[in-house]
Amino acid sequence: MANAEFALIKQLQQALGHAGRGVRLGIGDDAAWLDTEGRTLVSSMDTLVAGRHFFADVHPADLGWKALAVNLSDLAAMGAIPRWCLLSLALPPLAEGYGQWLQDFAAGWRAMAERADVALVGGDTVATDGPLTLSITALGVVEQGVMRRDAARVGDQIWVTGTLGDAAAALDRAFVSRGLPGWGVDCSEANAWFLENRRLRPQPRLDFARAAQAAGVACALDCSDGFLADLGHILQASGLRARIDLEHLPLSSALRECTDGDLQRLLRWPLTGGDDYELIFCAPPALSLILMELAENCALPVTSVGEVLPADPHAAEDVDLYWQGQSLALPMNRGHQHVF
Ligand code: ADP
Numbered sequence: 404m405a406n407a408e409f410a411l412i413k414q415l416q417q418a419l420g421h422a423g424r425g426v427r428l429g430i431g432d433d434a435a436w437l438d439t440e441g442r443t444l445v446s447s448m449d450t451l452v453a454g455r456h457f458f459a460d461v462h463p464a465d466l467g468w469k470a471l472a473v474n475l476s477d478l479a480a481m482g483a484i485p486r487w488c489l490l491s492l493a494l495p496p497l498a499e500g501y502g503q504w505l506q507d508f509a510a511g512w513r514a515m516a517e518r519a520d521v522a523l524v525g526g527d528t529v530a531t532d533g534p535l536t537l538s539i540t541a542l543g544v545v546e547q548g549v550m551r552r553d554a555a556r557v558g559d560q561i562w563v564t565g566t567l568g569d570a571a572a573a574l575d576r577a578f579v580s581r582g583l584p585g586w587g588v589d590c591s592e593a594n595a596w597f598l599e600n601r602r603l604r605p606q607p608r609l610d611f612a613r614a615a616q617a618a619g620v621a622c623a624l625d626c627s628d629g630f631l632a633d634l635g636h637i638l639q640a641s642g643l644r645a646r647i648d649l650e651h652l653p654l655s656s657a658l659r660e661c662t663d664g665d666l667q668r669l670l671r672w673p674l675t676g677g678d679d680y681e682l683i684f685c686a687p688p689a690l691s692l693i694l695m696e697l698a699e700n701c702a703l704p705v706t707s708v709g710e711v712l713p714a715d716p717h718a719a720e721d722v723d724l725y726w727q728g729q730s731l732a733l734p735m736n737r738g739h740q741h742v743f
């Protein structure tokens with residue numbers, strides 16, 4: 404086993420362990436030694452389990468991209484600059500070994516890592532009798548402050564980057580095509596491909612997030628478990644409520660074709676579906692113009708979808724949801740939840 408373990412680590416080191424910025428000592432010693440150049444450090448960790456967060460037959464290149472991208476999305480939400488990552492791999496037995504798998508995984512990872520300029524500086528590699536499990540720690544640095552969940556203010560506009568619900572519709576489509584329970588998704592082949600690409604290759608909004616933070620945005624998070632669920636985290640942390648207009652949620656033209664204006668599909672995909680990896684952020688109206696300009700510079704649409712309201716001890720819910728001028732009850736299921 405030891406030889407196989409070291410061969411895999413060597414392979415990872417050769418494929419991904421290039422000398423990154425501030426890496427005094429990377430893969431190969433007991434721990435990495437990193438230079439933050441006097442800046443403060445931001446860290447986050449995400450675990451992905453086969454059969455839970457990805458299909459066990461996923462192409463390893465797609466897995467490599469997404470595993471890194473979802474971690475960088477957390478750093479983006481803080482307004483941090485990503486620098487380094489650590490990767491823990493728990494691998495079940497594989498008849499043909501992990502040589503080819505790791506090569507493909509590293510290619511997908513590298514494509515994301517090069518865009519974001521992050522270096523792999525360490526990790527752990529173990530065998531498991533359970534499902535393939537990846538755990539990634541992402542480390543970044545901060546130049547000024549960070550964006551936090553508890554920093555929304557009454558009167559702030561609520562914004563989202565990109566479009567919502569694409570990945571959730573693609574996941575339904577993937578379930579149905581595997582004979583698993585899910586909702587049918589009626590769209591062209593080209594649109595189906597677009598949605599699947601959104602599911603498999605999320606884009607952490609790093610550049611826009613840093614620009615927004617520098618422009619004075621204090622409150623953000625990344626939307627991974629469903630818009631309504633994640634907005635709820637901001638509202639709870641900030642002790643406030645919100646008004647959201649369902650028809651303002653930004654939809655891709657592909658998702659527009661699939662939802663076809665149907666309320667149930669709008670509730671399921673853009674409002675509560677997961678895996679968007681877009682940013683939700685709150686900002687005073689005085690910042691609107693500059694935010695739209697910054698977004699345009701990043702070729703990224705941003706959309707105002709509602710407003711932060713004062714706390715109301717008599718309100719049953721933290722969100723007033725409107726659709727075509729009418730008040731709607733919130734769906735029971737607000738987004739993805741783990742059951743323990
Ligand atoms: P130790 O026995 O000291 O814990 P390991 O044998 O687990 O060290 O790891 C040796 C080196 O390889 C360490 O620098 C570790 O960070 C790195 N490493 C192990 N697995 C991975 C991995 N999956 N990705 C990146 N680096 C790894």
Ligand code: MG
Pocket residue numbers: 527528
């Ligand atoms: Mg170890």
